Amino acid sequence: MASCGCGVGEEVRNKQVILREYVSGFPKESDMSVRSVTMKLKVPTEDSNMNKAIHQPLRGFGVARVLESKNPDYKKGDLIWGTTGWEEYSLIAEKEALFKIQHTDVPLSYYTGILGMPGLTAFAGFYEICSPKKGEYVFISAASGAVGQLVGQFAKLMGCYVVGSAGSKEKVDLLKNKFGFDGAFNYKEENDLDAALKRFFPEGIDIYFEHVGGKMLDAVLVNMRDHGRIAVCGMISQYNLDKPEGIHNLMCIVYKRIHIKGFAVFDYFDLYPKFLDVVLPYIRQGKIVYVEDIAEGLESGPAALVGLFSGRNVGKQVVVVSHE
Template sequence: MAEVRNKQVLLNDYVRGFPKESDMAITSSTLKLKLPEGSKGVVLKNLYLSCDPYMRGRMTNHERESYVDSFKPGSPITGYGVCKVLESGDPNLKEGDLVWGMTGWEEYTVLNTTQGLFKIQHTTDIPLSYYTGILGMPGMTAYVGLYELCSPKKGEYVYVSAASGAVGQLVGQFAKLLGCYVVGSAGTKEKVDLLKNKFGFDEAFNYKEEADWDAALKRYFPQGIDIYFENVGGKMLDAVLLNLRVHARIAACGMISQYNLEHPEGVHNLTQLISKRANIVGFVVGEYYHLYQTFLDLVVPGIKEGKIVYVEDVAEGLDSAPRALVGLFSGRNVGKQVVLVSHD
């Protein structure tokens, strides 16, 4: 029965305001890489971990119901990852298989169930890390929000906030493939250049350089906005509401500008939803994983043909994980933030 040292990232205590690296601790424990007798679970070696904005909510002790549970202080935090199976009690998984799904922020994880793990039919022409992003939860999020909830039509005007992030970069490319006019916003010149030159957005702007977001949107969308993929919330959402076209659709994926505020900003222009007969829908991607194969059939050929590109920001080693996660909230990352745990 192999026993290993298992490096882990723990949450020290619940977080208020902006998270800091010191809110997490790197520690080591020992772990037996063996399933209990009769277990239908799995022993995993973690290869890549995904840093995602929703994890900020799990660092808070929820006083009201939330769609995700809080992390437990003193325990390893959890998130999406790509893993190698070392032992399995599930007949559908065997030693050496690769999976993606929810795992611990640690070198090795023992799960008592394989529910929520997706077996990866890995081919060497697609990076394995893509299953934390374009072929994992963020990719599914982009697909569901745009295709399933907004039903884009050729020629429509699409705006994407946080557009260079894990989800936004895909939303823009999907919309372009459907023949839409696409504008994205991001927080640095480097990211704006990526949107226009790598991801093929028609236009992009640095929201930090715009004193008046309503005026900026009127400049880029003189005809108005048909579809808004909402990643930011707050004042950005308020500005978008003033620029909607009749029968506009908003897919509310996230509102990262609000996650660290003690008192979230109010939204004042909601009457625009009535006058524009617009639809705003919030969604949680976990309720749509039954569409995963449909999604893969769309995206994998696009990647292989070079029609869909993806940018990752890879942090090396578990020690770098706290800094990588905290960096999401100041926009430090360029593209999808990934932590490389092991090359195995």
């Protein structure tokens, strides 16, 4: 989050997390480095080379305060969330997704999570893709993550039976005790994922919110009910593998008339105002809670990113660049 103390035109030191090499396999901390560069706080006349990834700051979703903008919608001092660089001061191209923050009675970090991209992802994925109905059986993998914890709470609010999987006892406890899931299990402790799913879903699964892919997806397919829906938000177990695992049970798609849909939040930005109307009251009334894993300082960014792939984070991983 950029601070607003500096004046436009001033030259500042800008700390950045940069990508040193293209990543093969899962990212390592050594793929990134933190550097400090000199930067003039002035929007350039023409877009510079923003799309080059190597030796440039990583990009991600962040919260920032506007110092200067050519877009009349954004005035100095405005708070925004959207695609920013992993740096203290960021030049944001006009084409990037950007939302002005109107409600500041909630933590600003929420706009990287429950009120930002992961929140809208959960909202669009669950309500638009899964077509949920009261009483349906819902399974969520990576359920304590930035998106999963919300999907589970939306499903509970709708009157569904909700079970989640996660990768540690701490996360399983969180699912059951903090987010109100009906059940949860640690997939690392289950030798037979099919048996685990049958234990929690003797009647089968209506809705699967997919984050992991691989063996979990294969086990879910045989446990889906007729006309089941699978919203594919990610397949984190398969990213950066040289050869992804083979999925063997796709014939269930025919037998059970299963509906699978991959989606990305970018296609649902028009829902953002409606999403806020639904979620802000829930947050204020305490009907939805949100767990963040806060890492302090840009220097902690590389380790925090690497940790996502081993599941070290508990809840939405946030890196604090600056406190206001």
